[in-house]
Amino acid sequence: MSVLTFLKPRGSSSVARERLQLILAHERAENGRPDLIITLREEILNVIAKHVTVERDKVQIKLERGAGVSTLGVDIEFPVDTALKAKPKRATA
């Protein structure tokens, strides 16, 4: 019996439960400050813009919600001539 149980493929409901638990933990935490990502993006961009010219459509924002931590990735592309003033070609915040 225990061997049969072991061989039987795991039902999809446990995947559903785990996905729900993870996303709801994040949504509950974000509740009340729904524009957090936008605020972070704006403030990060403002800091970068002090030093280099940033085109708004050359900015990529990625958010990965994980079980223990989330990662926010901000990819900003800027032209070489403005970059000459600052050293790195691409800034990742």
Next chain:
Amino acid sequence: MAKVLCVTSGKGGVGKTTTTAALGAALAQAGEKVCVVDFDVGLRNLDLIMGAERRVVYDLINVTNGDAKLPQALIRDKRLENLSLLPASQTRDKDALTDEGVERVMGELREKFDWIVCDSPAGIERGAQLAMRHADVAVVVTNPEVSSVRDSDRIIGLLDSKTVRAEKGDHIEKHLILTRFDPARADRGDMLKVDDVLEILSIPLLAIIPESLEVLRASNVGCPVTLNNPLCAPSRAYIDAVRRLKGETVPMAIPSDRKSLINKLFTRRAA
């Protein structure tokens, strides 16, 4: 002391209207004076589920705007004299509902009835928030399925922040009704289990309504399932839910219409 009960869910199509009609009728059958109120302005359906669609003259918006008096708009149920329906408007949109109008009508309903059961529209916008605004008790209707559970979580958050009770710092009673549950699929691991949903939403369970043909059958004929076939599995679950709402302690069960082999043979021979 009258109680306002809001049936809500966030997601559409999970069984709010079925549940409103079933609980309303079962409460009335238990001797309570009940009014079921349709808050789904523009997409009313409670009249159809209650079988009163041909008798609608005035609606909730006529009453909140003062174009009709509450008693003129109430439709008395033909099967149960202590059950009434206040239908929603089919032509107006939800912006026609004013906060003050709804507050006044809920006050008037509280004077006339023991239970006011409000059928919320789907969504989390103004219509849904007005439906829950004056509630003392909320029944969150959820299907054992990821999108429904997530939306219920949002609705629970709103119940704890946007209701009059929450704003005053009072407690709002919240209960879960799990609808369209299939024990066999849950056992096989293909459907969220009751405990999974309870653990995620962490509000007390009021009833488990098994998936059943009887619900569609009742809506076809325009009769709350608890009146149409009080002995079928979903009705027994709703009737138990009403006993719990009234304060009784009733052991939780998942009623079933499945007959045992002996039962089947016996029924066939008898028929």
